[in-house]
Amino acid sequence: MDSLLSGGFQMPGCGVPAGVFLRVSASGNEAAIAGGHSALMTTRTDADCFTAAANGAVTGTSLALEQPRLQAAAAAQLDQVRASRARIVEACDAERRRLERDLHDGAQQRLVTLSLVLGKARHRAARADPELAALIESASQEAAEALTELRELARGIHPAVLTQTGLSGAIQALVERSPVAATITAVPNGRFPATIEATAYFVVSEALANVAKHSLADSTQVTIRQLHEWLVVQVSDDGTGGARPVGSGLRGLADRVASVGGLLRIDSPPGSGTRLEAFLPCP
Numbered sequence: 001m002d003s004l005l006s007g008g009f010q011m012p013g014c015g016v017p018a019g020v021f022l023r024v025s026a027s028g029n030e031a032a033i034a035g036g037h038s039a040l041m042t043t044r045t046d047a048d049c050f051t052a053a054a055n056g057a058v059t060g061t062s063l064a065l066e067q068p069r070l071q072a073a074a075a076a077q078l079d080q081v082r083a084s085r086a087r088i089v090e091a092c093d094a095e096r097r098r099l100e101r102d103l104h105d106g107a108q109q110r111l112v113t114l115s116l117v118l119g120k121a122r123h124r125a126a127r128a129d130p131e132l133a134a135l136i137e138s139a140s141q142e143a144a145e146a147l148t149e150l151r152e153l154a155r156g157i158h159p160a161v162l163t164q165t166g167l168s169g170a171i172q173a174l175v176e177r178s179p180v181a182a183t184i185t186a187v188p189n190g191r192f193p194a195t196i197e198a199t200a201y202f203v204v205s206e207a208l209a210n211v212a213k214h215s216l217a218d219s220t221q222v223t224i225r226q227l228h229e230w231l232v233v234q235v236s237d238d239g240t241g242g243a244r245p246v247g248s249g250l251r252g253l254a255d256r257v258a259s260v261g262g263l264l265r266i267d268s269p270p271g272s273g274t275r276l277e278a279f280l281p282c283p
Contacts, residue, residue, distance in 0.1 A: 111147040179212040207235035215239025231282040236275040243268035
């Protein structure tokens with residue numbers, strides 16, 4: 001037996017007009033709307049809308065609840081990447097120091113000994129055989145040049161003066177070798193973490209090399225200061241400016257600075273010289 005319900009209701013947000021009769025079978029197996037098939041389809045469609053909206057609200061709530069957890073996970077992962085990068089840099093610097101020691105204690109010492117032996121041989125051959133003495137002199141010059149190149153190579157791997165004297169002595173050595181007249185306005189005397197000292201050294205070294213190659217400058221200045229928890233390295237020149245940080249040297253330098261959590265900045269307006277600054281964390 002069917003029961004007939006009426007009452008002119010309308011569900012909020014649905015497309016069923018007021019006054020529609022809903023007939024429900026007693027057995028619960030049939031349902032019909034007096035307004036016809038189209039009204040039934042509308043009711044089903046609106047019901048689907050309700051379901052979709054409810055699902056969307058649940059999804060949005062879930063995402064809102066998940067966002068803090070996802071942000072925390074991303075921050076933790078970033079910290080792990082930074083720590084891993086710092087460990088890699090420290091390991092590379094340690095290997096650099098080992099190679100420098102091996103070159104200094106091994107190949108360099110052999111070349112020094114060879115130069116001394118050649119000097120004695122040249123002295124003995126000078127009277128007996130001038131031609132032989134000339135050959136020995138040539139060999140001695142080659143040994144001296146090889147020794148100089150090897151020292152430069154060892155210095156490029158890791159400067160021994162940096163390990164021995166810290167930034168003050170190492171930067172002074174760089175300035176003295178600079179082809180462009182360079183002056184030091186400030187360098188702290190204290191010691192810093194090995195990776196920070198090495199990074200500061202190579203920043204100055206690369207900057208001075210770029211000044212000599214590209215800037216057409218008459219002079220350059222090196223300034224290193226500790227400001228709060230940062231070591232600020234600055235190299236400026238009075239050259240032509242217009243430097244673009246696209247070369248492999250500056251790109252590699254920026255990567256090295258970033259590897260210790262620092263920042264490299266270049267200010268080089270055309271005609272107004274260039275200023276390179278590196279901000280290195282130094283707690």
